[in-house]
Amino acid sequence: MTAKLHCFGESGHSYKAALAMALTGYDWQPVFVDFFNGACRREPFLSLNPMGECPVFEEDGEVLTQSGVILHRIARRTGRLFGAPGDEEEVWRWVLWDNHKFSGQIGVTRFLMNFLAPERRPAEVIAFQQGRLRAACRVLEGHLKGRDWIAGRDVTVADLSCASYLFYPEPFGFTRSDWPEIDRWLSGLQSLPGWKHPYDLMPGNPADRA
Amino acid sequence: MTAKLHCFGESGHSYKAALAMALTGYDWQPVFVDFFNGACRREPFLSLNPMGECPVFEEDGEVLTQSGVILHRIARRTGRLFGAPGDEEEVWRWVLWDNHKFSGQIGVTRFLMNFLAPERRPAEVIAFQQGRLRAACRVLEGHLKGRDWIAGRDVTVADLSCASYLFYPEPFGFTRSDWPEIDRWLSGLQSLPGWKHPYDLMPGNPADRA
Numbered sequence: 001m002t003a004k005l006h007c008f009g010e011s012g013h014s015y016k017a018a019l020a021m022a023l024t025g026y027d028w029q030p031v032f033v034d035f036f037n038g039a040c041r042r043e044p045f046l047s048l049n050p051m052g053e054c055p056v057f058e059e060d061g062e063v064l065t066q067s068g069v070i071l072h073r074i075a076r077r078t079g080r081l082f083g084a085p086g087d088e089e090e091v092w093r094w095v096l097w098d099n100h101k102f103s104g105q106i107g108v109t110r111f112l113m114n115f116l117a118p119e120r121r122p123a124e125v126i127a128f129q130q131g132r133l134r135a136a137c138r139v140l141e142g143h144l145k146g147r148d149w150i151a152g153r154d155v156t157v158a159d160l161s162c163a164s165y166l167f168y169p170e171p172f173g174f175t176r177s178d179w180p181e182i183d184r185w186l187s188g189l190q191s192l193p194g195w196k197h198p199y200d201l202m203p204g205n206p207a208d209r210a
Numbered sequence: 211m212t213a214k215l216h217c218f219g220e221s222g223h224s225y226k227a228a229l230a231m232a233l234t235g236y237d238w239q240p241v242f243v244d245f246f247n248g249a250c251r252r253e254p255f256l257s258l259n260p261m262g263e264c265p266v267f268e269e270d271g272e273v274l275t276q277s278g279v280i281l282h283r284i285a286r287r288t289g290r291l292f293g294a295p296g297d298e299e300e301v302w303r304w305v306l307w308d309n310h311k312f313s314g315q316i317g318v319t320r321f322l323m324n325f326l327a328p329e330r331r332p333a334e335v336i337a338f339q340q341g342r343l344r345a346a347c348r349v350l351e352g353h354l355k356g357r358d359w360i361a362g363r364d365v366t367v368a369d370l371s372c373a374s375y376l377f378y379p380e381p382f383g384f385t386r387s388d389w390p391e392i393d394r395w396l397s398g399l400q401s402l403p404g405w406k407h408p409y410d411l412m413p414g415n416p417a418d419r420a
């Protein structure tokens with residue numbers, strides 16, 4: 001049965017799952033969530049996911065949330081993006097790091113800098129988050145030296161998790177050319193058959209609201 | 211062979227792993243990391259963990275980092291704290307949520323409010339983080355209604371991950387009595403055989419530096 005991904009184009013966490021399905025030729029369709037009009041904070045969305053977050057993945061009557069869990073489900077079902085036997089802990093290590101230190105920072109910073117009314121943007125918070133983001137970029141840049149992919153020899157869900165926000169055009173304190181190893185790795189992802197930009201994979205983007 | 215946990219008492223992420231080992235009777239010993247004198251930002255620590263974070267788990271010549279990965283290793287080795295068959299995705303879902311939305315916020319907020327010199331504490335950042343923490347507490351409080359444990363019928367690593375910072379005495383914007391379901395759940399954890407306070411499990415605490 002066709003899987004559903006409740007998502008919106010601007011959601012980098014949703015893009016992780018959408019991209020995994022695009023790369024593996026998964027049978028899925030997006031369901032638009034009107035995040036910017038508060039849909040995640042009210043019913044019926046909260047019954048679907050009391051955490052109040054996108055993405056939500058529905059398949060065969062089952063509901064899953066948290067991009068890291070959905071990514072692993074897609075990998076398990078398709079037998080791809082998993083890495084080799086023995087890579088599992090290394091894959092999870094980077095998915096966790098991403099949630100805690102990388103996408104976790106970026107999602108908030110990008111929201112504050114682009115999707116809040118200019119007069120409500122908290123300058124001190126943005127500067128603080130950008131400092132943390134630079135520290136995280138240094139970790140990832142160092143890790144990618146001499147490596148094509150984050151964990152093991154092949155592309156895995158760890159790559160998709162860490163990369164997702166970096167494909168968006170809105171500024172959040174990251175300039176791709178400042179980080180040559182990250183830049184090379186992102187180019188590697190973009191050259192995979194099936195890769196698509198987030199705004200081409202999921203409904204909703206800033207132009208709709210302009 | 212006795213496992214080593216590179217850690218320090220104030221590290222809530224380390225406490226997750228230390229508590230899992232305490233509850234399962236694991237053969238382990240702590241190795242003190244002098245975080246407050248910069249040990250995580252220089253060698254030899256960075257060679258052990260280029261992410262620059264505690265905890266680091268060493269066993270039989272293998273090195274693991276990220277508390278969520280270490281927790282799952284301990285669960286797998288002991289056959290405990292895993293939940294029932296079929297609980298795995300639900301356990302991971304809350305471990306990820308914790309890293310992203312709960313401990314991830316708390317660790318930073320507690321650091322800024324307690325371990326930075328008073329004149330360097332960024333008031334706007336602290337207020338912002340506390341707002342996000344209250345939103346996360348509402349999610350957890352709602353989830354725990356009618357439940358003894360976060361995932362499935364038994365205590366799992368998801369409980370240890372989400373609870374760890376809440377046992378610390380330093381203020382970070384959480385008052386246990388404000389959240390009756392969380393309070394009841396924490397009492398349940400504290401009554402498990404083997405439970406210990408973080409400052410009784412790991413070396414280093416604020417009193418040492420007073």
